Ligand SMILES: [Zn+2]
């Protein structure tokens with residue numbers, strides 16, 4: 001059940017960007033969704049230039065190598081090298097690292113849609129880092145910039161902003177929103193978008209440990225695969241299925257939230273952009289595909305707002321709340337839901 005409106009938010013925010021994104025740094029607030037505000041700010045990059053070479057090389061490796069992992073497991077399976085544990089490792093690592101991104105990176109750290117104890121927050125941040133989608137603080141800054149400028153020129157990954165007319169322009173826009181933006185110099189102004197996270201030593205530590213955590217996400221399934229089968233081949237298959245193939249699948253599902261969910265699906269609420277609710281992505285992206293709901297109510301811990309909009313991340317957050325491990329869970333009030341309904 002959605003909570004009724006609890007009255008006026010008690011925001012204690014000085015940063016205009018965080019206030020416009022309804023991010024509560026201190027104090028409590030009901031899940032209001034103020035219109036985007038464009039305060040005067042230093043010039044930001046629209047992503048028309050390329051990222052530095054070392055960033056493009058690292059990104060290129062993360063984009064290009066996993067498909068070869070997929071090819072490798074297919075060839076190996078054809079030759080009989082497949083064990084049930086490989087599929088289990090891929091599924092469990094997909095859900096674990098996926099929830100790290102959706103619950104940890106996104107709903108907890110970026111939007112502060114609920115609060116939880118330190119060790120649980122750290123656990124989700126570590127799982128999210130293992131998804132290989134960038135260091136925690138960079139991810140949050142980029143995503144806050146996305147909300148601040150959604151489908152406008154400064155949006156880091158809009159399929160619409162600045163796109164050329166015609167089918168060619170639409171395809172180019174889709175590819176930019178899906179993968180191309182990763183190679184552009186989007187340079188989110190960290191002090192502007194994530195002052196709260198920069199001031200947190202634990203968050204900084206996790207963000208800086210990103211390369212180690214990426215390696216951990218590859219080593220864990222390899223070790224489990226090796227121990228279960230007591231073989232080096234089992235370790236290799238664990239690494240490939242639970243590490244590389246899982247990374248490939250989750251990458252494209254997450255990127256589809258940026259591309260697919262800003263093009264195809266229902267627009268149930270007025271969000272001021274082209275975000276859509278896409279049922280397929282709602283399931284695959286563990287709740288994040290109810291993207292129009294999310295853009296309309298960015299501070300809400302629940303993205304699947306209707307009973308049939310399955311949102312695994314919300315199920316977990318609600319369960320944590322029930323056992324006292326999640327607090328200050330933010331939901332849109334009934335009045336605000338009605339106001340924004342299209
Ligand atoms: Zn979006």
Ligand SMILES: [Zn+2]
Pocket residue numbers: 106110111143147294298
């Ligand atoms: Zn968001």
